[in-house]
Amino acid sequence: MADAIIIGAGYAGMSAAALLAHAGRKVIVLEAADAIGGRALSCRDEAGYLWEYGAHSHRLSYKGIANDLFRRLGENIDFLPEDHDAKLIFKGRLWERPEGPAGFLKTPMLSLGARLLLIALLIRIKKADPGQWYDQTLHDFYKTSFQNREVEAFLPFLGMTVMCPSPDKVSAGEVIEFLQRALKAGVSVGEPRGGSAQIFSRLAKHIGQNGEIHLHEKAERIMTEEAGVTGVQTGEATYTAKNVIFAARLPLLPDLMVDRQLPKTLLDYAKNLEHSSALTIDFITDRPVTDIRSGILGVDIPLWARFQSNADDSFTPHGKYLSTWGIMLPWHFDGDLKIVEEAEKRLISTISTLFPELISRVVRKRKVVVPVMNGNVLTPVQSKPHRPDIECTTVKGLYLIGDTVRGDGCSGDISFSSAMKAADKILGLSRDGAGKGKAAGL
Ligand SMILES: Cc1cc2nc3c(=O)[nH]c(=O)nc-3n(C[C@H](O)[C@H](O)[C@H](O)COP(=O)(O)OP(=O)(O)OC[C@H]3O[C@@H](n4cnc5c(N)ncnc54)[C@H](O)[C@@H]3O)c2cc1C
Numbered sequence: 001m002a003d004a005i006i007i008g009a010g011y012a013g014m015s016a017a018a019l020l021a022h023a024g025r026k027v028i029v030l031e032a033a034d035a036i037g038g039r040a041l042s043c044r045d046e047a048g049y050l051w052e053y054g055a056h057s058h059r060l061s062y063k064g065i066a067n068d069l070f071r072r073l074g075e076n077i078d079f080l081p082e083d084h085d086a087k088l089i090f091k092g093r094l095w096e097r098p099e100g101p102a103g104f105l106k107t108p109m110l111s112l113g114a115r116l117l118l119i120a121l122l123i124r125i126k127k128a129d130p131g132q133w134y135d136q137t138l139h140d141f142y143k144t145s146f147q148n149r150e151v152e153a154f155l156p157f158l159g160m161t162v163m164c165p166s167p168d169k170v171s172a173g174e175v176i177e178f179l180q181r182a183l184k185a186g187v188s189v190g191e192p193r194g195g196s197a198q199i200f201s202r203l204a205k206h207i208g209q210n211g212e213i214h215l216h217e218k219a220e221r222i223m224t225e226e227a228g229v230t231g232v233q234t235g236e237a238t239y240t241a242k243n244v245i246f247a248a249r250l251p252l253l254p255d256l257m258v259d260r261q262l263p264k265t266l267l268d269y270a271k272n273l274e275h276s277s278a279l280t281i282d283f284i285t286d287r288p289v290t291d292i293r294s295g296i297l298g299v300d301i302p303l304w305a306r307f308q309s310n311a312d313d314s315f316t317p318h319g320k321y322l323s324t325w326g327i328m329l330p331w332h333f334d335g336d337l338k339i340v341e342e343a344e345k346r347l348i349s350t351i352s353t354l355f356p357e358l359i360s361r362v363v364r365k366r367k368v369v370v371p372v373m374n375g376n377v378l379t380p381v382q383s384k385p386h387r388p389d390i391e392c393t394t395v396k397g398l399y400l401i402g403d404t405v406r407g408d409g410c411s412g413d414i415s416f417s418s419a420m421k422a423a424d425k426i427l428g429l430s431r432d433g434a435g436k437g438k439a440a441g442l
Contacts, residue, residue, distance in 0.1 A: 010038025013247030015419035027211035061190025134173030141172035373405030
């Protein structure tokens, strides 16, 4: 019998399993696909290219949530040295991305009046209580005190920090919470050396010390008895455990529960979950087309990009250079290929304006339509207070983790933080303000 069975080997499942294995618990990870990684999959092909499912980076670098997890494992993520040449795309041009409020005060991107208003907005954000704003949009927050077209045109940048660029869609509380942490941390994003492969190989090593990862083995049923879990059934075997951690997207959960024991609120939430989608394209060139090492974010076009091999030459064979570009697809994208074509045209046209040499230098290209960009879009109804709790209230021993439940932060950070919370609950740990664990009740 295992101490915990974990369904899904993405950031969330691998993190929870590693924490439990590190604490001496026996774990079994079941993964339906034939590789670990989920939506942060990373693999090297025979020609020596490291292909990532969307070039993952970690917010707030070594002060961020992903690194908190590694600290609990007694390590730190090996981040590439921080470069200070991040860029923004605004009004069709590339600008230096301002660093901190002082940078915003000086940026030539905006008029002096707009810069002063933006600083006033940042001060309001710094002082606001996120708890009062989760249920309203960033635009609602902005309009309570401000009115300026230029600043309004810049608001998508604030939304983009939590991957939801529309000011009239993103929860103000989520943006406020993230920006408060970012202003305090004073660091931006961290790129793990060797990409997310580093994250997964290190987590797998911890799991290997006290557990197993079963690839290509899909969980088909979560077994229960008297409203408590007893294990998991797959096509190949039955595994017993008192704890089951479901670490895949919530909409997949009801299919694994035979008699619909889940709370109605959770089922409704899962059914109505709103996703975002993106098109990502990797371009390989035979020459570097720029020396930019940090990321590029679009303000008036919802895109992001990185020239990975400028900062980390392990991504490509010698003499080849990789850049990854992603553009968000319209909300409610339903698989219509015409929409993908339009997004690709818009992306290529932007690239051609900003880096005229890039497209003509491409020797290889890979295109992926990512149906689910984040597990959920951080709208008011999908903001932290409204996401389902990590401990299932109706089935004892069932924990729900991943980026669709009530973790902290946004995107992958929700997966890491929900994994830490679930592991703490199983280990009976409570956390003090400094994040140090102590046995509950002591
Ligand atoms: C293109 C792109 C770029 C991104 N960039 C960033 C970034 O830079 N920074 C960031 O923080 N986040 C980023 N994200 C978001 C991040 O990838 C996700 O938030 C994160 O990977 C989600 O991890 P997860 O473990 O919660 O879920 P998943 O990665 O979806 O993992 C769930 C796993 O469960 C498995 N599974 C499902 N059903 C079963 C079953 N029945 N039995 C067994 N296994 C099952 C799936 O195969 C999958 O491997 C990006 C996402 C995309 C798509």
